[in-house]
Amino acid sequence: MDDTAQRLKTLRQTIDGIDDQILSLLNQRAQAAGQIGHLKTGVLYRPEREAQILHRLKEANSGPLPGASVVFLFREIMSACLAYERPVSVACLGPQGSFSEAAVVRHFGHAAQRRHCDSLGDIFRIVEANETDFAVVPVENSTEGAVGIILDQMVDTPLQACGEVMLPIHHQLLVRDASLPLSEITQVYSHSQSLGQCHHWLDAHLPQARRIPVTSNSEAARLVGNSSEAWAAIAGDLAAEPYGLYAVARHIEDQVDNTTRFLVFGHLVAQPSGKDKTSLVVGVENRPGAIHALLTPLAEEGVSMSRLESRPARTHLWSYVFYIDLEGHQSEERVARVLQEIKKNSIFVKVLGSYPVTVSI
Numbered sequence: 001m002d003d004t005a006q007r008l009k010t011l012r013q014t015i016d017g018i019d020d021q022i023l024s025l026l027n028q029r030a031q032a033a034g035q036i037g038h039l040k041t042g043v044l045y046r047p048e049r050e051a052q053i054l055h056r057l058k059e060a061n062s063g064p065l066p067g068a069s070v071v072f073l074f075r076e077i078m079s080a081c082l083a084y085e086r087p088v089s090v091a092c093l094g095p096q097g098s099f100s101e102a103a104v105v106r107h108f109g110h111a112a113q114r115r116h117c118d119s120l121g122d123i124f125r126i127v128e129a130n131e132t133d134f135a136v137v138p139v140e141n142s143t144e145g146a147v148g149i150i151l152d153q154m155v156d157t158p159l160q161a162c163g164e165v166m167l168p169i170h171h172q173l174l175v176r177d178a179s180l181p182l183s184e185i186t187q188v189y190s191h192s193q194s195l196g197q198c199h200h201w202l203d204a205h206l207p208q209a210r211r212i213p214v215t216s217n218s219e220a221a222r223l224v225g226n227s228s229e230a231w232a233a234i235a236g237d238l239a240a241e242p243y244g245l246y247a248v249a250r251h252i253e254d255q256v257d258n259t260t261r262f263l264v265f266g267h268l269v270a271q272p273s274g275k276d277k278t279s280l281v282v283g284v285e286n287r288p289g290a291i292h293a294l295l296t297p298l299a300e301e302g303v304s305m306s307r308l309e310s311r312p313a314r315t316h317l318w319s320y321v322f323y324i325d326l327e328g329h330q331s332e333e334r335v336a337r338v339l340q341e342i343k344k345n346s347i348f349v350k351v352l353g354s355y356p357v358t359v360s361i
Ligand SMILES: C=C(O[C@@H]1C=C(C(=O)O)C=C[C@H]1O)C(=O)O
Pocket: 032, 033, 034, 036, 037, 044, 045, 046, 047, 049, 050, 053, 077, 078, 079, 081, 082
């Protein structure tokens, strides 16, 4: 055996020894998590505890593994530990291969059971009826803005927001026959948000193709996979393989840092994690200075606002509701004081929930 072969053998023995230790530790961890599970009632998943674990390990990490890998691996470890007791079930927009599914996996890990819904309209109802533990819904995109149908439903649902997910969105042009020239594509299918996010690329490269909005990107991929027409779909990587499609153009989104923010909804009230956000919907009177009065308490209490979005109220013509994200948990005193003041200056307030900010990877 030459010197290199000997070194390879020794290093592989070292790795085998480390793997044995990791395996034993993982099983010890699953058992400890299981014992905690027996002390709980209801859903075992605790978003604030998971966020604290990920923040702590990311900060404690001295490398050489990057923080993103540490977060990814421990997310999966927690997902597997939870599934050993009982996997969480999560409703998301489907069919298989959607960005919503990618958001579920990014937040809950691969052990989460996914329930794919045909339209965004069904998702809250499924969790409200206890058919799944949670729902993950898209609320805003960095290129296309708010997802209106979800904002409207958030006002009506009794569910609580208990987590957020930031997902980088990269679009691919998917076709059944990889040799099909782009100039021969007659129709391109996708969700309207995604068609909007790729608007400039489509003008430049597929000017002849009709753009057809459908309920989701993966539904677009499914349609194209089932047809022998010269059609294309715009969707993410996950949607290619299940429908027998090939990516003939990659990263066709107009903005390279295109990101969608999702919220997790469930029956669970997330406890403070130390790094939280609170989302609310506020209706104000249509009078001069109403918004100013609404926002003044924030400045006075030093509470930052990370989002302010207006949307027409469906009850009165030309009245608006505002979607506001504040930094902090509603149980923190200064946030509670701000909420009190906002209540005084508005027609109605609905606190959608407080939840840990996404742990970036
Ligand atoms: C073990 C617990 O339950 C679940 C599993 C966790 C884990 O694997 O570390 C963390 C939070 C919960 O989702 C706990 O609450 O501590």
